[in-house]
Structure formats: C-alpha cells, structure tokens
Amino acid sequence: MAGTFEVWNRGGDSYPSALLALSDPPDSIFAVGDRAVLDRQIIAVVGARRAMSRSLGFATRIAATLARSGACVVSGLAIGVDAAAHEGAIGIDAGRTCAVLGGGIDGGCPVANRDIRDRIADDGGLLLSEWGPGVKTERWMFPHRNRLIAALARAVIVVEASTTSGSLHTVRAAFELERPVGVVPGPVDMGYCRGSNGLLNQPGVVAIVEPEDALGFLSSRVETVPPRPELSDDEAAVWDVLANGAADVDTITQRSRLTTVRCLAAITALELAGNIECTMSGEVRRR
Numbered sequence: 001m002a003g004t005f006e007v008w009n010r011g012g013d014s015y016p017s018a019l020l021a022l023s024d025p026p027d028s029i030f031a032v033g034d035r036a037v038l039d040r041q042i043i044a045v046v047g048a049r050r051a052m053s054r055s056l057g058f059a060t061r062i063a064a065t066l067a068r069s070g071a072c073v074v075s076g077l078a079i080g081v082d083a084a085a086h087e088g089a090i091g092i093d094a095g096r097t098c099a100v101l102g103g104g105i106d107g108g109c110p111v112a113n114r115d116i117r118d119r120i121a122d123d124g125g126l127l128l129s130e131w132g133p134g135v136k137t138e139r140w141m142f143p144h145r146n147r148l149i150a151a152l153a154r155a156v157i158v159v160e161a162s163t164t165s166g167s168l169h170t171v172r173a174a175f176e177l178e179r180p181v182g183v184v185p186g187p188v189d190m191g192y193c194r195g196s197n198g199l200l201n202q203p204g205v206v207a208i209v210e211p212e213d214a215l216g217f218l219s220s221r222v223e224t225v226p227p228r229p230e231l232s233d234d235e236a237a238v239w240d241v242l243a244n245g246a247a248d249v250d251t252i253t254q255r256s257r258l259t260t261v262r263c264l265a266a267i268t269a270l271e272l273a274g275n276i277e278c279t280m281s282g283e284v285r286r287r
Contacts, residue, residue: 005105005133006031016128018042019151021177026130026148030105033126036241036255037096040072041218044153044174045088046146046167047081047184048160048192055160056084058184058211062157063088065211067095071218074098074152076145077109077117081159081167086116090123094240098152101129102145103137124240146170155180155217157208161195168195175202180217182206229275234258234266239286242276246285 008014063085073089075082077099089097101108150173186193237256
C-alpha cells in the first residue's frame with residue numbers, strides 16, 4: 001500500500017463535513033488516498049459476509065453502475081458483499097470507491113482483502129479509519145465503522161442480510177440520519193435474507209430489483225464518466241482531481257499529491273493536448 005496516512009481533524013478543511021451529522025463525530029480521521037472522492041455523490045453498498053454468489057454478483061453490478069455514473073461507492077471492506085462492491089467500483093475506468101476500515105488505518109480488513117485495500121489506496125480511491133496505525137481490529141469497532149459509512153453516504157443499499165447481520169447497524173444509523181435505504185429483495189425462504197427482506201416493511205425503503213434502480217438515489221447533476229485519455233501518471237493525477245469540476249492550482253497540487261513543479265508541468269501538458277482549459281478566474285477544468 002503506497003503512501004503515508006494523513007490525519008484530518010474536526011474543523012479542518014479535509015475533515016468530511018458529512019460526519020458532523022453524527023451525534024458523536026470522531027475528533028480525527030486517518031486517511032490514505034485521494035480526498036477528492038468524497039466530493040462525489042456517495043452511495044453505500046453493504047451486506048452479508050457469507051453471501052450467496054448471486055448476491056455478490058448483484059452487489060458488483062450495482063457498484064459498477066453507480067461508479068460508471070460518477071458516484072463513489074462506500075463500504076466496509078469486509079469479506080462478502082463489501083468486497084464485491086469495492087471490486088465493482090474499481091473495475092470501472094475512473095470508478096472510485098471509499099473503504100471505511102474496522103481497525104487501524106494500516107490494517108483494518110481481512111487478510112483476503114488486503115489486495116483490494118492496496119488497490120483502492122494506490123488507484124485513486126480512499127481508505128478511512130477512526131484508528132491510527134498498529135491498532136488491532138476488535139468486534140466492537142464494527143458498529144463505529146458502520147455509522148461512519150452511513151454518515152458519508154447519501155443513501156445505503158443492503159444486499160442480503162440476516163437478522164444478525166452487522167449491515168443492519170449501518171441501516172439503523174442511516175435511519176437515524178434520515179438517509180434513504182434501498183434493499184435487494186431475496187428469497188423469502190432463506191434465513192440469510194430475513195434481515196434485509198424485513199426492511200422492505202419500513203416506510204420509505206426502496207426495493208432494488210435492477211442495478212439501475214440504485215441510480216434513483218443520485219441527483220441529476222451526476223453525469224456519465226467519460227473515458228480517460230491516455231495520460232502520464234502525473235497527468236492522470238491532475239485529471240482525476242478535476243473529475244468533479246474546476247479547481248485552483250493550489251487545490252489540485254494538494255489533492256494530486258504532486259509537487260508544485262510536477263503539478264504545473266502536468267497541467268501545461270494537459271492544456272496543450274486540449275484535455276483541460278485554464279479559466280480567466282485562475283481555475284482549471286476539463287474540456
């Protein structure tokens with residue numbers, strides 16, 4: 001996993017403002033990756049660890065559909081539906097995902113998911129945790145992680161959950177925060193789906209029967225992500241920062257993690273290639 005972690009303190013510019021909706025927002029958040037993904041519309045996709053294969057496939061398709069439409073998919077990087085959701089998002093060109101870890105920022109996920117964690121951190125995604133490096137994962141941390149997932153998201157989608165599934169913690173937090181909830185209906189005779197199916201009785205809960213149904217949680221400002229042109233690593237870093245609109249050079253430099261000289265060189269190259277334009281106000285935006 002490349003890169004060092006940052007610490008975002010409450011009240012600072014990088015601290016996710018969505019977390020302030022919680023009754024107990026963390027004082028600090030540890031982060032690895034690209035802060036810019038939080039500027040996208042964020043949808044949570046969560047569910048069972050021991051999910052049926054068709055549920056895993058559907059979670060992947062939902063996440064891919066959302067990522068293709070410019071949204072960021074957030075989940076908890078657990079085995080099962082969480083991992084499938086992250087995979088679905090990062091499998092799309094310019095797709096982005098955010099993983100909230102249930103442990104220290106340098107771990108916080110099952111061994112089987114370390115490859116996904118590293119790909120998220122290294123390929124334009126974001127890892128977040130309430131806990132710093134070296135903190136061992138404990139079961140009591142998962143509800144804390146789940147409330148952060150619910151707070152970051154504008155809606156929560158559940159793909160398969162038993163009545164004891166931890167993903168129901170995320171749903172309860174979503175209800176408290178008045179976030180919309182979507183549920184993928186499962187077979188009525190399967191205990192694995194009893195918790196998620198039961199949510200369909202709750203007022204306002206939306207049934208997600210096709211991946212495209214998830215797009216109903218997005219506002220109209222989200223547009224399909226265009227294919228990224230062939231770019232150098234530095235140019236790609238600048239290009240990704242501009243995914244959500246114009247930004248000034250200082251912001252681009254900070255979020256791209258480039259030195260000022262490298263950032264300016266990349267901006268110049270992109271402008272000469274006709275991929276971006278510099279406005280009279282001093283901001284840079286994609287063409």
